[in-house]
Amino acid sequence: MxxxxxxxxxxxxxxxxxxxxxxxxxxxxxxxxxxxxxxxxxxxxxxxxxxxxHHLSAREPLHPPITFMEKMKCREGAFWDKHLKYKTVADMLYGKGFIREFPKLMFYKAQKGARSYLLFFMIPMVPVLAWLKHVVEDDPSNVLRTPYMPTYPGDKRFVAARKDVTVDMRTLQVIPKEGVEVTIQEN
Incomplete structure (x- = not known):
C-alpha cells in the first residue's frame, strides 16, 4: 500500500x-x-x-571579535547618522532643508577627504621622505653627481677619483683624503 x-x-x-x-x-x-x-x-x-x-551552540560566537578601529568606525557612522540627514549632494538637492544641512554636509565631506588624504598619502609618505632625506641625500657620492657645481672666487678645483675624496656633509665641501696627491687648479 x-x-x-x-x-x-x-x-x-x-x-x-x-x-x-x-x-x-x-x-x-x-x-x-x-x-x-x-x-x-x-x-x-x-x-x-x-x-x-552545523547549528551553533550558545557558546560559539556569531561574529569575529571587533577591533578598536572597527568600533571607532561604527561610532563615527552612528554620529553622522544622527546629525546628518543626507550624505551626498544629490540626495540633498532633492530633499528639504538644503540650507540648514549644507554646512554639515561640507564638514562631513572635508572630514572624510582629510582622513583619506592623511591615511593613504601622508602617513605612507613619511617613511619615504625620511629615507630620501637621511639615506639618499646623506650619501657622499650624491654630492659629486651634481651636473654643475658652482665655483666661487677663491675656490680651489682639483681632479681626483671619488675614492680619494671625502665630503663634509655639514658644509658640503669636497676634501681630498690624507696622503693623496692632487693637482690644484686656480680659477
Missing amino acids: SVTNQGSSRPSIISDLDRLQQIKSSGGLLSEIDEQRLRRHQLWNLRKKWIKD
Whole structure:
C-alpha cells in the first residue's frame, strides 16, 4: 500500500522516491528523469543533515571579535547618522532643508577627504621622505653627481677619483683624503 497525498489516488512524491531508490539499489535501471529526481532528493537529504550538524551552540560566537578601529568606525557612522540627514549632494538637492544641512554636509565631506588624504598619502609618505632625506641625500657620492657645481672666487678645483675624496656633509665641501696627491687648479 502506498502513501497518498491528502486523500488523492496519486502516490506521494517521497514514497515514489523511496520506491525509485529500492529499484536502483536492487540493480534495476531508471529513466533519466527518475535518476535526476532521485539524485536531487539524495543531495537535498545530505544538505539537510549537513545543516543540522552545523547549528551553533550558545557558546560559539556569531561574529569575529571587533577591533578598536572597527568600533571607532561604527561610532563615527552612528554620529553622522544622527546629525546628518543626507550624505551626498544629490540626495540633498532633492530633499528639504538644503540650507540648514549644507554646512554639515561640507564638514562631513572635508572630514572624510582629510582622513583619506592623511591615511593613504601622508602617513605612507613619511617613511619615504625620511629615507630620501637621511639615506639618499646623506650619501657622499650624491654630492659629486651634481651636473654643475658652482665655483666661487677663491675656490680651489682639483681632479681626483671619488675614492680619494671625502665630503663634509655639514658644509658640503669636497676634501681630498690624507696622503693623496692632487693637482690644484686656480680659477
